[in-house]
Amino acid sequence: ALLRLASLAYYPITFTFTTLKSPLIKDFDDLLKLCDDPEKNPFLPFYLERIPPLMEACKPELVGISITTASQMVGGLTLSRMLRRLYPTIHLTLGGRHMLRLGQSLRELPGYFEAFCNSIVMGSGELALEALISGLKEGRSLESVPNLLRVDAGKVMESDREENIPITEVPAPDFSDLPLEQYLSPTPIVPLRLSEGCYWGKCTFCSRYDTRRFATITPKTAVDQMEDVQRKFAVSAFAINDDCLTPVYLEAVAKEILARGLHVGISLWCKPVAQFTADRLQLLARAGVRLVRWGVETGHPRILKLMNKGTDLEETREVLLASSRAGIWNHATMILGFPTETLEEARETIAFLDRNQDRIHSSILFQFSLLSHSYIVRNPGDFDIVNIDEPLTPFSYEHPFECRSGMNREGFDDFWRWAARHRVDTIYGHPLWYYLRNREYLLLYAARYGRKHTAQWKVCVKGHIVFKAGDRLEIMVKRPEEIPAQLLDMISGLIEAGGEVGLSWIRENLRDAFLIGFALEEGRVVGTLTHKRPKEKYLKYLRKKTDLDLTGYLERGYTYLRPEYRGRGIADRILKALMQGSPGRSIYITIRMDNKDAIALGLRNGMKLAARFINERTGHEIGLFTSTSHTA
Template sequence: MKTLLIFPPQWIPYQPYLSLPSLTAYLKEHGVDTVQYDFNLEAYKAFFSEEYLRSLKLGLNAEFKRLDSSRSLSPVDQQYYNDLFIANTSLERVAGGISQAKKVFHDKNRYYDPDTLAQARETLNQAMAIISTAHFPTRVDLSSFEMGAYLRSYRDIKDSTADNEQNPYIKLCRGKLLLFVSECCPDIIGISVAGDSQLLPALTLARQLKSANPQVHIVIGGYIVSLLADVIARHEELFKLFFDSAVVNEGEQPLLELANCLRDGRSLSEVPNLIYFDGQIQVNKTKPSLKINSLPTPCFDGLNLKDYLSPEPVLPLLGSRGCYWGKCAFCSHNEAYGWHYQKREAAKIAEDMRSLSVRHKVDKFAFADEGLAPSLADALSDELIKGGIQVSCSVNVRLESRFTPELCLKMRKAGFRVLFLGLESGCNRVLEHMEKGTTREIAVQVCRNIYRADIWNHLYVFLGFPTESEAEAGETIDFLADNRDIIRSFNIDYFSLGKGSAVARLPEKYGVSGIIESKTAEEFKLSRSYKTVSGLSSQEACEMSIRSWTELINKHPSRDIFKRLMVGDLLLYVSRYPLIEDLLKAAQIPPKAETHQDYPVSASGVPRLDKHLTVAVLNFDLLQIKQNISCKLTLPATPVKTPVVYEPVKSRLVNVTLTELAILRLCDGQRDLGQITAQLAAEYNAPEDVIEKDCRRFLLRMREMQIISF
């Protein structure tokens, strides 16, 4: 039985995800012919091409002209109008620069220039914004995917996976994936759904694959499938239209048994952890997880590691499955492992790293553990040091006192360069309420130990856990501010009530007075709106997190890193420098040079518009529309002729008069101020001295805004 494993969009494009390599290794070890295909990466390769972006131009232009000639614009149309204008004005520049932007991520020199990297990533972000506008109201970026019509009901899934206008993956699947499957000729296709952003794209692919290959058994699995197992078991049509079966929890043993049963013609009732349809939906019993020490080293064969957007491969790895603490009230990650924790022997992990290093010529590993236990961190560090295995690693750890100065120094020597720490709150009362099992005092000590070991620590916190007051949330902000000298970087989020968490199962215990159900069924939604008996609302927590983030980073020693790098860049950047302080110096933003904008505009000066500028006359006041969007106003927009100048690099829009528009259109880099004045005086039959005075004043303002240069 030939098995094809697919990793679907929408996920980050920087490194492979571990699910396919783990499953591939296990299936191959047991004689199953297995091919793995990262279609998420293939989708990015298509999106980030000049040809694809330019193919959107005609449709974007036609839609903008249609809206621009409308008698009025509704609030939804105003957002679309704004997005279309930006997409149209930036498309040529982004399409022309997309190839160079991708090259930055593969260049071992330019990637490590923070400014160059930030500019390249912004080009990718702008490309995704253009693609989103072409499928409006769909929103797709480097880590998320949302369709406007998708409200998380089964009906929404059925409609959205067949919507050619709003769903970009239908055409992509037909053009690329179906051809690959036809050439591969698999008997089983497995689709791994690791994140919520993948659910709709995964089902889109599954629907196309099932329709085109009715003889192939299609099975889905992954963390999201485990969370939604109860919902999946309620919908027969899912098994008729999208897939044949679904695997809950860990997939190695179920996939092997599925392949064997299909090969031998045996009943699928023998396959553990499987949901399938046989006249009616069948939910098989779950079996205990395989012993983690019995699992082979993940297999990355078949994945082109050089295609990921990284100057060198970073391979994911697991030292343990599940969480050894497993009590945090907000968390549901253990659901994927059946709430069972296992850790792999340190010697086996070290051997995994050694063999992968040799096979793929890599020395960067990103551990995907929920939390590497101190005992395992200690033992693994010993193995790496003893074996002379030269690697750089990142991993999640819990803030607990067993991460002593001695252990942190040993981990640094072994190659651990970045530790991600989930503190969640700086308030001891809230930490106890969420059953975090730590205190702010312990957190300070562990952060200091990691900092002094010259390991980069990145702290995660969120505001608004049920019953948390504004003052208590303020304690978290104060914690970050007061300890900025020992916390390298951080992220502030706000609480989301997730399916499968203790708060969702026992809301009253944690101060949730009611879970709000929408009028439209949202059974495929992984988070719920809620009310609390006291404390911040979700909206208040969101606003406070955004406000606090901005205030904190501007005073932080790592602010230059915050402003230009992503968390995913940290391991590579930190590994490049012997000492973290060297990195901070290298990433420091130099002071802006004086531009001398105060000198006068001379008559012989030759003004030139920036080549990326757009000068146009719109039928709607786009500045007013932007204000409506920002303030969430529901007023319609009515036509008003509005000349504008738009600078896309910094996303700046300026309303001008028709006379000023005429001046700008003459700033072609050929005419000097005297010639421009003379031409305008003749056209408007006005005195040259008056025209010249107006021109000087206006061009000086445009120069100060860097819209023109001389």
């Protein structure tokens, strides 16, 4: 909130801890104006004050600036532009992943070099920088420097050599020049890179589709680097940001960590495949994995097939459940607006998050972007795309496009606004992790406090006060006709999110219920229990299965509690209030015999097992419990 307030001084630029967005940049001239304007550019005054003394102290002949994301572009190019003007004899070279993605635009912009730099390293920089330093020192032509773009006689020239050091030969990272103790973090977090490329490399939306072979450093080398960095810089938290690492490889790394007795906290990017078994995930947790960002992407099988993720939704659910049980925080990345995606399919992705909140502890929504070099750009017809335009600016690699089917732009924009609100307001209830705005901070919380406690912290929107789930709870019991329609919809949505009952009759049964109990916190329904009037057809079915006549009984059901509220006695409180509102009434409830928590709740509150039977449709054994004595 404070950074958003501070960014008003530079309107229409907005910035946070990790992002900066500027609608002012539409072309090359706009970029130049912004980089030279101290009134609109928050970086330039800072650089003008801080950088010249540093330059005078070290008197460099070569300066390299890495720009890895679009959010770093304004800051990085402002610095480069300022240095270019103040120190024209210094050779300025740019690099980083964002520069690599803008390669085609840069090849067509010789003016870019005059304004910002002498050269640009496209790709790996180790050999390129070594050759560049040697060439500058000896006064040789730079045409032999690998991976380099430069300008000669007003034309952008590209090295005919591409050379990279295999990742297996790249040394451990050196953080000795960074004042890690000054970073806004209680303990340093540093990135590690264990691989190059992606072992899958087939996701149709990815700009790195099938572009590079996959290679990793050995598990021993990976842990050597962790141990070395921990010893030298007192680091215990590592963000391993590789695109995708195999379960077998991660198992080997985990065993090496445990064999050495290292104490670390680790975050990973992973693809939720069945090879992440429960045993493997338990092993990763013991080795220090505290946060995994899973590429789930969608909750609809047709869209998942179009994405070619190589994953299955049911397998994904099993992997996430096993990961959660191991104590790992699961963060899901989701994409909305994929070509041909309908409104119903997009809603299914949001429903997937809601139904699986017990195993998806946090998530982020991305709007689909059509990226240069992706499979979709190369094969638009496979995705019903009829027109692809060039990126709107030279500094973007996202293509506007038209699709014959799926949501239109206006319909998607409306859905996006609803989905963004629903995720925060309803599914997660303004969780603390959302306001951290930084996955590295989330790693620190998960590592220190654990998955369960971190999930329980909420934020009161009005005063931005942090509290624990359940501390501001209201227990209510009402007749259906006493409950406002909007609140009844929230109760129904919560029951549907539980996913344990048939969905077709929920709303009708709630409207016809005897009494509905529910828990509210900050206007959000977080738990519910209902005394229903059972349908005659169902009572006949139960009599046939159990020989019990339940005429006149109320049926207790639609029991659901949001995961972060479990274990605090809230279900007992709702149930006791419901029982007080139903004096003298006989109650029955049917529970799957493997649902130990629900059985324990009933037994604690006076229910007794009266009969057992098999549900032929599902094959599950069902227990019938009553509030009066029967012989089971």
